[in-house]
Structures are given as structure tokens and as C-alpha cells.
Amino acid sequence: MMEFINFYLIPGLVLGSIYALGAIGITLTFSILRFANFAHGETMLLGVYITYSLVQFSGVHPLIALPFGALLTVIVVLGIDRAFYKPFRNSPTIMVVIASFGMMLMVRSMVQFIWGVQLKGMTQGIQRPMIFFDSLRISPKHITIIGAAIVLMLAVHYLLSRTKIGKAMRAMSDSPELAKLTGIDTEKVVRMTWIVGGALATAAGVFLAIDTHIDTNMGFKMLLPMFAAAILGGIGRPFGAVAGGLVIGIVEEISSYPWIGVEPLLNPGYKAGVAFAIMIGMLLWRPSGLFKGKVF
Amino acid sequence: MSNSELQTVLELDQIIGGYGDTQILHGVSMRVDPGEIVVIIGPNGAGKSTAMKAVFGLLNLSGGKVRLNGEDITNMPPDQVVHHGVCYVPQTSNIFPSLTVEENLEMGAFVRTDDFRPRLQELYDIFPPLAEKRRQAAGTLSGGQRQMVAMAKAMMLEPQILLLDEPTAGLSPKYRGEIFAIVKTVNATGTPILMVEQNAKQALKIANRGYVLVDGKNKFEGSGHDLLEDAEVAEMFLGGGAPP
Numbered sequence: 001m002m003e004f005i006n007f008y009l010i011p012g013l014v015l016g017s018i019y020a021l022g023a024i025g026i027t028l029t030f031s032i033l034r035f036a037n038f039a040h041g042e043t044m045l046l047g048v049y050i051t052y053s054l055v056q057f058s059g060v061h062p063l064i065a066l067p068f069g070a071l072l073t074v075i076v077v078l079g080i081d082r083a084f085y086k087p088f089r090n091s092p093t094i095m096v097v098i099a100s101f102g103m104m105l106m107v108r109s110m111v112q113f114i115w116g117v118q119l120k121g122m123t124q125g126i127q128r129p130m131i132f133f134d135s136l137r138i139s140p141k142h143i144t145i146i147g148a149a150i151v152l153m154l155a156v157h158y159l160l161s162r163t164k165i166g167k168a169m170r171a172m173s174d175s176p177e178l179a180k181l182t183g184i185d186t187e188k189v190v191r192m193t194w195i196v197g198g199a200l201a202t203a204a205g206v207f208l209a210i211d212t213h214i215d216t217n218m219g220f221k222m223l224l225p226m227f228a229a230a231i232l233g234g235i236g237r238p239f240g241a242v243a244g245g246l247v248i249g250i251v252e253e254i255s256s257y258p259w260i261g262v263e264p265l266l267n268p269g270y271k272a273g274v275a276f277a278i279m280i281g282m283l284l285w286r287p288s289g290l291f292k293g294k295v296f
Numbered sequence: 297m298s299n300s301e302l303q304t305v306l307e308l309d310q311i312i313g314g315y316g317d318t319q320i321l322h323g324v325s326m327r328v329d330p331g332e333i334v335v336i337i338g339p340n341g342a343g344k345s346t347a348m349k350a351v352f353g354l355l356n357l358s359g360g361k362v363r364l365n366g367e368d369i370t371n372m373p374p375d376q377v378v379h380h381g382v383c384y385v386p387q388t389s390n391i392f393p394s395l396t397v398e399e400n401l402e403m404g405a406f407v408r409t410d411d412f413r414p415r416l417q418e419l420y421d422i423f424p425p426l427a428e429k430r431r432q433a434a435g436t437l438s439g440g441q442r443q444m445v446a447m448a449k450a451m452m453l454e455p456q457i458l459l460l461d462e463p464t465a466g467l468s469p470k471y472r473g474e475i476f477a478i479v480k481t482v483n484a485t486g487t488p489i490l491m492v493e494q495n496a497k498q499a500l501k502i503a504n505r506g507y508v509l510v511d512g513k514n515k516f517e518g519s520g521h522d523l524l525e526d527a528e529v530a531e532m533f534l535g536g537g538a539p540p
């Protein structure tokens with residue numbers, strides 16, 4: 001039992017929180033800008049490498065460097081929106097999706113060009129797990145990641161439910177046409193969407209880097225589970241995305257628990273397939289997701 | 297003009313335009329003077345909604361002018377038109393369903409920089425059912441109450457003129473009467489109203505003037521009373537022969 005919690009459930013929660021943060025950006029972009037942003041994983045990648053450089057340069061803890069890394073990433077993302085997505089604002093969705101696909105390739109290549117392709121570590125050394133109640137083992141970095149993720153989710157909740165711009169984001173996600181007719185500054189809403197998505201993607205990436213390591217394919221590997229989480233929760237439902245992220249993270253981890261016999265139920269090599277299976281199943285069974293999102 | 301009280305608030309002057317290459321409006325003219333309720337009636341597909349969209353910069357006009365208090369606002373983008381004090385309740389999808397009633401009204405006040413709360417209270421007084429349901433998602437309300445949300449949302453700005461596209465469409469007679477009463481109340485506070493209506497008889501009764509639009513052209517115009525009495529209009533739109 002404790003083995004299940006320590007080695008499957010808690011890592012699942014950590015991974016799930018990371019997916020959740022990334023999926024919030026995907027679901028917001030999908031519902032407000034009305035396109036599936038394939039470059040979201042690369043936003044995460046860029047955020048990780050920028051933060052990595054800040055850590056290298058200043059020697060501070062990654063969590064201290066994170067806000068600055070997020071800020072710089074957001075600036076780049078806003079520049080990309082201005083130069084590459086804004087001209088397509090009134091174009092058919094498919095054009096924007098393809099533009100984002102191109103952006104995905106460009107950003108990744110740029111990161112590989114600047115930082116190289118070898119594996120890197122965000123933090124050095126091995127942490128000893130903290131032990132609670134004699135048998136519950138959690139490593140400090142997992143506590144940090146889960147705690148920081150909760151703080152960020154509460155911040156998103158506050159933004160969307162209490163602030164004018166956050167409510168305008170929800171309004172635009174309901175109906176972009178009516179938002180315009182109401183006099184809502186839709187460009188400002190779009191910028192805010194990129195800011196939130198970019199900052200959360202950076203946080204998710206840095207958390208993943210703290211938990212594992214840094215490599216230039218990490219953004220792409222995250223893309224599928226993040227989309228799966230957004231779809232599972234329902235497009236346009238940030239809290240659906242959180243729930244979806246947690247479900248997928250946990251299911252991925254516990255799928256390799258030896259539920260039957262002593263062998264892992266699913267070879268860990270197939271973990272990535274879990275998110276895919278959940279996404280396809282959801283699209284077939286209930287395309288609006290758990291929380292009644294939009295169906296495009 | 298020195299006396300702005302006498303100036304036409306909104307004027308459509310020989311509007312020509314449509315969607316893409318399809319021309320829908322072939323020279324439509326109308327105006328709304330201060331304090332007036334003006335009603336547009338006409339058969340389905342006549343271009344009534346299109347005429348309203350023309351005011352709101354949602355159409356590319358190939359000819360004609362839209363003027364607000366004498367200022368040319370032709371083809372001005374919608375958010376700018378709102379800034380100029382024109383508020384519009386479209387025929388369909390005119391509320392944000394997942395936002396609460398109060399959030400819908402707050403969004404109506406998006407362009408305001410001052411405190412909108414006194415205005416919110418005024419509108420709750422005009423639309424009492426909304427005050428009760430302020431924390432409820434607008435999409436869960438009944439048709440009539442949604443229409444109230446849409447109207448209240450548009451009025452958060454204390455607009456110079458209010459455009460309503462079929463505010464009573466699909467409503468029960470009870471709600472229809474209520475909406476017409478509210479239109480009169482709002483108008484009595486000094487807001488001129490341009491309104492498209494299918495319930496022509498009821499609408500013309502509260503209207504100062506009306507326009508009949510057919511095939512994207514002005515067909516008749518006159519005072520509400522005159523249009524109600526007009527045999528031809530009666531036959532076409534008011535359900536049956538000339539009034540006695």
C-alpha cells in the first residue's frame with residue numbers, strides 16, 4: 001500500500017500537476033483564440049531553457065529564477081503572437097493551426113541551436129525524501145512542485161473569477177463576436193491569454209525539469225498529454241484541464257503498478273500511450289469532456 | 297448645428313452593402329431623432345438585421361454613410377462604435393451563457409472606467425428578476441430573462457442610442473408585454489431606441505415612427521400610428537385586412 005502511494009500515486013500527482021498547468025494554457029488558447037496551439041509544448045521548452053540560463057548565470061534556485069524566466073518567455077510569446085498569429089486573426093482556424101505547427105518546429109530548432117541538444121540538469125545533487133508517519137516518503141522537490149502548482153492554480157482561479165480582464169477572457173471564450181460588440185478590448189484579452197498560457201507553460205516545464213532533467217524533446221513529449229488533459233476536462237474549462245491533467249498524470253503512473261501478479265500492469269515504456277488512449281476514448285465517448293466544454 | 301437637442305442621433309444615409317459579394321442592402325435610409333422609439337418591420341430576409349449590423353461596422357459598406365450625432369462613423373469597428381455610445385443587442389447569441397448575470401452586466405460596462413455599480417443597481421431596479429438571479433449563470437435562465445440580461449448588459453453604458461434586434465422573438469405573450477414595457481421605460485429615461493420587431497402591431501403602438509424594409513430597400517415609412525392605419529402595411533405585416 002505505502003509502496004503504491006510513494007512510488008506511483010505521488011509521482012502521478014506531481015506529473016498530473018505539471019500536465020494540468022500546461023493544459024490550462026492549451027484550453028484557454030483553444031477557447032479564446034479558437035485554435036489548437038501545437039507550439040504550446042515549445043513555449044514550455046523555451047521557458048525551461050531561459051530559466052536554466054538564468055539559474056546558470058545567477059546561481060539562484062530554479063524557483064527563484066522561474067518568475068523571471070516566465071517573464072522573458074512571455075515577452076517572446078507576445079512577440080510571436082504579434083508577428084505570426086495576429087495577421088491570421090480573421091483567417092480560417094486551419095491556417096492558424098498550421099502556423100502554430102510551423103512555430104513548433106521553429107522554436108525547437110532555435111532552442112537546439114542556442115543551447116545544444118545534450119541533456120542538462122536544472123538542479124544538482126540527489127535529494128533525500130522526507131518521511132512522514134514512518135512510511136510516507138515524499139521528496140522535498142515533489143512537495144515544492146505540488147505546492148507551487150496549487151498556488152498557481154489558485155491564482156488562475158482568482159484571475160478568471162475576480163478580475164475584469166479574467167471575466168473578459170471567459171466572455172470571449174463564450175462568444176468572440178459578442179465580446180467585440182460589447183466593446184471588450186479583444187486584443188487585450190488575447191494578450192492576457194498568451195501571458196497566462198506562457199507563464200504557466202514555463203512553470204510546468206521548470207517543474208518537470210526539477211523533477212527529471214532537461215532535453216530538447218521535452219516540450220513535444222508533453223504536448224500529447226497536455227492536449228489529452230484539456231480535452232478530458234472540456235475545452236474552455238481551465239478547471240477541467242486541471243482535473244484532466246491530474247487524471248492523466250495519475251493514470252499514467254499507476255498503469256505500471258503490478259495490479260495483477262508481480263509484473264507491471266503496463267510496461268512503463270507504453271506510458272505515453274495512456275494519455276493518447278484517454279484522449280481518443282473521450283473524443284469518441286464524450287467530446288465535450290468531463291466539464292461540458294466546447295465542441296468545435 | 298448649435299442645438300444638439302434637435303440633432304438627429306443616428307442616421308443611415310443610402311446604405312449599400314452586404315456579406316462578401318452578395319449585396320443585401322440596396323440604399324437603405326433611416327434616422328432616429330432624440331427621444332424617439334423607431335421600429336423597423338419587414339418580411340424575413342428583408343435585411344433588417346443587416347441594416348443594424350451596418351451601423352455596427354459588421355458589414356463592409358460599398359456606399360452610403362452612417363452618422364452618429366452628425367459624426368461619420370461609417371465602417372467604424374464595433375468596439376469603437378461602442379465607445380461612441382451605441383449599444384446593440386443582436387438577434388441571436390446576445391449573452392455570455394457561462395458568465396453569471398452580474399458578470400454579463402459587468403462586461404456590458406467594459407469600456408467604462410468609472411464606478412459602474414450605481415448603474416448596476418438602477419438596472420436591477422428596472423429588471424427585478426435579474427437582481428434575484430445575479431449569481432446564476434445567464435445561460436440557465438428562461439428565454440425572457442436572457443433577453444433581459446442582453447438588454448441590461450447593453451444599457452450598462454448609458455448609451456446614446458440602443459439598437460434592439462427582435463427583443464421579443466420567441467417569447468411568451470407575458471414576457472413580450474414585459475419587454476415592450478421595459479423598452480418604453482428605458483426610452484422614457486431619454487434613450488432613443490431603434491428596434492427591429494416581428495410583432496409589428498405591438499411595436500408600432502409604442503413607436504414614434506417606423507420603417508418598412510423589403511428586399512433591402514425602404515418600402516414605407518411614417519409615424520407608428522400612420523403605419524398601423526395604412527391599409528397596405530396592414531395587409532402585408534399586421535396580419536389581415538385594413539383596420540376598421
Ligand SMILES: Nc1ncnc2c1ncn2[C@@H]1O[C@H](COP(=O)(O)OP(=O)(O)OP(=O)(O)O)[C@@H](O)[C@H]1O
Pocket residue numbers: 315318320338339340341342343344345346347387
Ligand atoms: N452572415 C451572413 N452571411 C451571408 N448572408 C447573410 C448573413 N446574414 C444574413 N444573410 C442574408 O442576408 C439577407 C438578409 O438577412 P437579415 O438577417 O438582414 O434579414 P432579416 O430582415 O433580419 O430577417 P429575419 O426577420 O429573419 O431576422 C438574407 O438573405 C440572409 O440569408
Ligand SMILES: [Mg+2]
Pocket residue numbers: 344345346387461
Ligand atoms: Mg433579423
